[in-house]
Every structure is written in structure tokens, then in C-alpha cells.
Amino acid sequence: MTDPLTLAIVLIVVLVIAGQSVGITMIAGSLMYLVLAGRDPGLAPETMLQGLFNGYTLLAIPLFILAADIMNVGSLADRLLRFCQALVGRFRGGLGHVNVVSSVIFSGMSGSAVADAVGMGKIIIGMMTKDGRYTPQYAAAITAATATIGPIIPPSIPMVLYALVADQSIGFLFAAGILPGLMMAFMMAGMNYVIARRRNFPVDDVVPARELPALTFKALPALLLPVILLGGIYGGVVTPTEAAAVAAFYALVISIVLYRSVSIRQFYGALLSSARSTAAVGILVAGALAFEYVIVREQVPNQIASVMLDWEMNAITFLIAVNVLILVLGCVLEGGAILLIIVPILIPTAEALGIDMVHFGVVVVVNAMIGLITPPYGLLLFIVSNVSGAPIGKVIQEIWPFLLALIAALIVITFVPDIVLFLPRLLGYNG
Template sequence: MSEGLWVLLGVFTVTAILGAPLGLSMLASGFAYLIATHQDVGLVVDQTMNGLYNSYLLIAVPLFIFVANIMNASGVIERLLAFGAAMVGHLPGGLAQVNVVSNLIFSGMSGSAVADASGPGLVVARMMTKNDRYPRGFAATTSVVSATLGPLMPTSIPMIFYALIANASVGAMFLGGLVPAGIMAIALMIVIAIIARRRKFPREARVSWAETPAIFGRAILPLALPGILLGLIYSGVTTPTEAAAIAASYALILAFVVFQTMRPSQLLTVMSDTVRATSMIVLIMAGAFVFNYAVANEGVPQLIQSTFMSWNLSATGFLVCVNILMLTLTIVLDEVTLLLVIVPLLVPIAQSLGVDLVHFGIVVVLNMMVGLTLPPHGLLLFVMSGLTGTPLAEIFREVPPFIAAMLGIVFLVTFFPDLALWLPRLAGLVQP
């Protein structure tokens, strides 16, 4: 290993151990590498950051975060929950089933697992633990696993990042995630039903046919948002970024004009939350770009590629290795860092083995979502523990059956690419 690579890894390790944010750790180690190798820091940073500042696609990220924050603040979630309860509340597990369905619906507006967890996930978890109807560990766990559906649906922020990195179609990625998301939701609902029957959890009263039209009517405008987004993108009327801007405008109109559930003072809070979330992402991206330059300059991608190729792996064998690698790395790295640092090293190998990049992207995102639920460091475990006041140990006890089901879906999509590619092919976005 060269002196420069030692400096890069050494500074990154020390700053990470000291508790610095990952974005700052990558920036510091990248700058230290440039200085140690006597390179023009200003020139290199200007070249590497050019893609960050000039990417039109990335504007969609803060817009989708803004949409999620508006929906959370405006009380739209209650309308979606009532709709979800009318659909599946009578099934075994009642409110836990509603948790899955409402997260699936809300994910078409947020694109973020954390937004889903802190939105419908938190509301349903509180409903479940009211009057001790469900154990708080089980309630928090169903919110954790349900929130993983968000990044598999259109408006997915991880898919936007992946499309930028792999030069893949955002539209194809959005469509590619729909079938896996649906299968994942069904798998989670089956696990909930089995657990509910064994532990005799309550069901909700079945909603009468007479009440259904009114419930649907209250939810139809928020429910229309994902359809509007998909229609705009796949009809060619707008780009994904323009569709995100329209979605943000639509959310504002619902909140202030149609439902009148938000005040101007709340908008300032929503905007500041959006800026904070976006700033964190941009910091990680800036650090990742400089860090990746150093890694590429040291020939690490070529080394990794030659190592994989020397194993004579098939495309499927490579994807299995990627599953193991991604699930392992999610223990220590967040999803944005994985996408920006690790995935660029793997995309060329996937291409050389003939793996469709849309299929590869869906497999990567699936792995990252499972990683968010893995003890002891899964981010969503800590988010829900903090939001609900549930001890982590109680969530850890409840989550294994759900992880097993989710891992089954990961490998199902790995071995059957058509689950991710059928809809994009149908839309003409992927070659047959």
C-alpha cells in the first residue's frame, strides 16, 4: 500500500473513531491524501465537485424531502391511516397490517425510510400501544420494517443517487422497485398475521361498505400524488426533477388550500428541516466525491475488479457476493455513504458480467433497506426507539422473523431478475 493510501485510511479511521460525521471524515481524509501526494487541492476539488453542483437530477432530492415533510406536518397521514384501516384493519394483526399498508402508500410521497418511520410509522406505533393493545416492542418493530418499503417506491431518494452514479434511468429504477416493494409488503403482512394468530393480537372492526366511499374520498387527493408523479415522468411530459417540483407544489396546495391544516409558521419549520436534511446529504456527497477520487487514483477499483474477475464468478454469483458485502457494510455505514463510496466500485464489475444495471440497483437498495433493520446498529432501530421510547432490547427481540422474510425477498429478486425488470421492459425503458 502506498503512503498516500495509508494517509487516506488513517485519517478516515481516526476521525471516524473520534465521532466526526462521515461526510467530514471523508473530506478530511481526502484533503490529507491530496496534500500527502502533493496534488493541487483546489483543482482536484473543483473537478470532483463539478458533478455535484451541476447535476440537475439532484435537485429532485430536496424537493422530495420537502414533500415528505409537508405531508407529515399537514395531517395527511391520518387520512391515509383511515384508508389503510378500511382496507386491512380486519386482518390478523389489525393495526400492524395498517402500518405496512399506510407506509407503502406514504412511501410514494416520501422516498425515505426515515421519513416513513417518523411519519405514519410513529403514528401507528402510538395507536398500537394505546391501552396496551400490542407490546411496544412489536409496535415499534412493525414500524421499523414497514418503513423500509419507502426507498423501493417511486420518489425513492436512494434510487435517484444510484441512477446518478450508474448512469441508469431514474424512471426505470422507479418502475423496477414496484414489484419487489409489493412482494416485500405481502411478506411482512404474512409474518404479522402468523405472529398475531400465535399471540392472539386484536383485529380492528371491519369497515362497512357504506362508510368506505367517505373514507376513500378523504384520502383520494393524497393517494393521487404517486400516480401524478408516475404519469408525468413516464408520459415524457416532465423530467423526474420537474415532477418533483410539481409534487412539492401539489403538497403545498393540499396543505394550505384544500385541507387548510397548515399555518405559515409551520412552513418555516418544514423548510428548515428540509435544508438540514439536504445539507447532511450534500456534506456526505462532497466528502464521498473527494474520497472516491483518492481511491480511484490509487487504483483500488481496478484491484477490486481484477479480484472479482479472478474468482470466475457468474453474474448470479457476483450478486450473491454483493448481497453479503452490502449487508455486512450496512452495520457500519449509512445508505448514502454506501451508495456514494462502495457502489461506484461495484458498478463496472456488474457491467462487465452483463448484469442489468436496473436489476443491480434494485438489489443494492433492497440490501440497504434490510441493513437499516439489522441489530445492533440498524439506523431505523435507533430512530423508532428514540421516537417511541421503546428500549432497543425489546425491538431486537421482535425483529428476527421480519429480517428473515426480508432476506428471502432479497435473494428472490437476486435470482429472478424479471421481478425487477418486468415493468421497466413493459414501459420500454429496459432492453428485452
């Protein structure tokens, strides 16, 4: 007779292929396992509730989502884009560079690739395609690619999820993502420059230097948000979870009181949007907690670690195997599912091989974010296709150069851990 774990995994795979939510499928698979294994099915909801109630760090997720939604409905994105255009719009392919720089800045506020693609993406794609300066598919592709920076430069919702499953410091993980995120941005800006030269993209109107102080002043309250958040976290004033609450409150104050760009109706819409997004993440986390009980009871992580050690796999070959595995899974699975289902199975082996857990966290998060633009599933590809009106097939054709640039950045991040760990060590990390 087939063992309960195999049947549970088969059920999960079948339901995912059928288009069901990953979180719900994991709950269903966990319940099937408990019933077939003769265990109390009540263990599933008990495990989920205990994990959610004890997961204090999870409170950061809905608060960062709310902050991003508030910023998206206000004029903050417009002010930031105008500021970025003044900085880099004068170069060939300038609006592509604006796209990259705006994603770097916005990533310091939202922590979400989807929030970046939806909020900033709507505006920048419209700017790029105006008067036919850029094709809709190119504007969509570079927008999807730059949105992957959002969860790497702090704050970062995926980093919070990794901290939960790996029991690591969110503060050190946030610090570890800064240099890799900037390197990803540099790689994509370089790729945009090469493509702009080859296709003779236009040079945008130069913003006079005398206007830069005024544009900076208008965008200053928004630009200060990342400084306030990171300063508060690393200065010991607030925890990362409290910083998320500060971000939401600050975004609300500057949008309503200072910019006066958010109405009551828009604020209500932002609350509804963040509630829906939070519910989706919550179901995914709950399902992962239930399924984690199953894989721990079956000792799956220990078995995998034992097999890999028997193969005499060292840290380098393990990291290569992990990168290949997650890149392949990213074609069909959402990043959060990878972090909550696959990564916990790999952590014991990584620890046994002496891999630094903060470095490992950045590697898997970057990899999972690349999955968001990896055909055929890539969630961001569908989002920007919908926003731009470009057919998904044409967006995929344009995404390959940026995908290769991000994979090149991933290789550097994987094999030069000092890039990842430099800032955490300055802040007292002993890894």
C-alpha cells in the same frame, strides 16, 4: 512508507468510529491523500463543486424531502391511516397490516425511509399501543421494517443517488422498484399475520362498508399524488427531477388550500427540517465525489474487477458476495454512504460480468435499506425506539422476524431479475 491511499482510508475509519459525519470524514481523507500524494489540495473542492453543479438529478432530493416534510406536518398521514384501517384493519393483527399498507402508500410520496418512520410512525405506533393492544417494541419493530419500503417504491431518494453514481435512467430505476417493493410488503404482511396468530393479537373494530367511500374521498387527494408523479414521468410530461418539484408543490397545495392543516409556522418548520436533511445529504454527496476522485486515480475499481475476474467469479457468485458485503456493512454504515462509497467500486465488475445495471441498482438499494434495520447500528431502530419509548434492545428482539422476511425478499430479487425488469421492459427498457 505506507501509501497515501491506505493512510486516507485509516483516517476515514478512525473518524467514523469517533462519531464524525461520513461526508466530512471522506473530505478529510481525500484532502490527506492529495497532500501526501503531492497533488493540489484544491482538487478536492473543485471536484465536489463540479459534481454538485453538474448533478442535475440531485435537485430531486431536496424537493422530495420537502414534500415529505410538508405531508408530515399536515393531516395527510391521519387521512391515509384511516383509509388503510378501513381496508385491512378487520383482520387479526389488523393494525400491523395497516402499518404495512400505509407504508406502501406513503412510499409513493416521500421516497425516504426516515420520513416514513418519523411521519407515519408517530401516528401508527400511537394507534397500535393504545389500550395495550400491542407492545411498544412490536409496534416500533414493524414500523421500522415497513419503512424500508419507502425508498423502493418510487419515488426514491436512494435510487436517485444510485442513478448518479451508475449513470442510469431514474425513470427505469423507479419502475424497477415497484414490484420488489410490493413483494417486500407482502412478505412483511405475511410475517405479521403469523405473529398475530401465535400471539393472539386483537382484531380491530370493523369499519362499516358504507363508510369506505367517504374515507376514500377524504384521502383521495393524497392517494392521487403517486398517480400524478408516475403518470407524469412515464408519460413524458416531466422528468423525475421536475416530478419532485411537482410533488412538493402538490403537497403544499393540498395541505394548505384543501385540507387547511398546515399553518405558516408549521410550513416554516418543514422548510427548516428539509433544509437540515438536505444539508446532511449534500455533505455526504460532496464527500463521496471527492473520495471518488481518489479511488478512480488509484484505479481501485479496475483492480477489484481484475481480481474478481482472475478468480473466475461469475455473475451469481458476485451477487452473493455483494449481498453479504452490503448486509455486513449495513450493520455499521448508513445506506447513503454505502451507495456513494462502496457501490461505485463494485459497478465496473458488475458490468464486466454482464449484470444488468438497473437490476443491480435495485439489489443494492434493497440491501442498503435492510441495513437501516440491521443491528447494532440500524438508523431506523434508533428512530422508532425514540418515537415509541421502547428500549432499543427490546426493539432489536422484535425486529428479527421482519429482518428475515426482508432477506428472503432480497434473495428472490437477486436471483429472479425478471421481477425487477418486467415493468422497465414494458416501458421500453432494453436490458
